[in-house]
Amino acid sequence: MSYDWLAALVFLVVLVGLTLAGRFLAFKVPALQQMRELNHEADRTKLSRKRFKDAVKASNRAGLITNLAFYVAILPFCLSLEPRPFWRHGVDIVAVLMVFDFFYYLTHRFLFHGKLLNKVHALHHQARTPTYIDALYVHPLETTIGLVLFLGSIPLIAALSGAPLSAYSVAIATLIFTQVNTINHTYVNLPYFPFKTLDYITSIHAAHHVDMKRGNYATLTMLYDWAFGTLEERVDRSTA
Numbered sequence: 001m002s003y004d005w006l007a008a009l010v011f012l013v014v015l016v017g018l019t020l021a022g023r024f025l026a027f028k029v030p031a032l033q034q035m036r037e038l039n040h041e042a043d044r045t046k047l048s049r050k051r052f053k054d055a056v057k058a059s060n061r062a063g064l065i066t067n068l069a070f071y072v073a074i075l076p077f078c079l080s081l082e083p084r085p086f087w088r089h090g091v092d093i094v095a096v097l098m099v100f101d102f103f104y105y106l107t108h109r110f111l112f113h114g115k116l117l118n119k120v121h122a123l124h125h126q127a128r129t130p131t132y133i134d135a136l137y138v139h140p141l142e143t144t145i146g147l148v149l150f151l152g153s154i155p156l157i158a159a160l161s162g163a164p165l166s167a168y169s170v171a172i173a174t175l176i177f178t179q180v181n182t183i184n185h186t187y188v189n190l191p192y193f194p195f196k197t198l199d200y201i202t203s204i205h206a207a208h209h210v211d212m213k214r215g216n217y218a219t220l221t222m223l224y225d226w227a228f229g230t231l232e233e234r235v236d237r238s239t240a
């Protein structure tokens with residue numbers, strides 16, 4: 001086990017580069033740009049409330065501190081730049097994301113919607129018809145727990161596989177984690193090809209925001225909701 005700062009730096013550069021490039025390309029598509037404007041308009045109204053804006057700032061601060069601490073103290077021990085077969089990248093990305101989603105499902109269902117953290121989670125659930133900014137309208141404690149669950153799955157998979165993970169694989173897993181967690185809160189009403197998957201991701205989490213109790217507790221895939229019988233019907237955006 002070594003402290004590979006170069007691998008951690010490559011991870012950061014790849015993650016930021018892919019995020020910026022993806023955003024630049026995605027909003028060249030007129031339908032997506034139109035949805036972005038709709039979200040911005042709703043977000044501006046929400047952010048005009050001081051309490052809302054302060055909550056978003058507090059969540060961002062908690063996220064930054066958690067990310068920085070992990071980035072400096074743990075991540076360099078879990079990454080390397082050693083080449084590996086293509087299939088191994090795929091296996092590691094899926095493993096990190098599925099392990100995180102499993103623990104997130106349990107935490108969300110039994111802690112955030114249980115007696116212990118119900119009040120903490122209630123802040124995020126003030127959003128009945130979520131838009132982009134609601135992904136950040138989260139109590140700082142919830143932000144930290146969610147991030148620790150994702151970040152913790154990186155050393156866990158590295159330990160289980162007996163070697164550091166590829167900096168590139170972890171950058172892609174992190175990109176998917178951050179993007180799906182944000183995208184699933186946006187308002188999207190594009191129920192036709194090629195936007196059907198995007199439409200599904202956003203409307204399935206919107207159903208979770210309708211009330212506090214019914215289902216759709218996982219955040220990346222609906223596999224665990226389906227397996228444990230908590231899968232809820234998506235919200236129909238043409239009427240809601």
Ligand SMILES: [Zn+2]
Pocket residue numbers: 124185205209
């Ligand atoms: Zn949510």
Ligand SMILES: [Zn+2]
Pocket residue numbers: 108112113121125208212
């Ligand atoms: Zn919830």
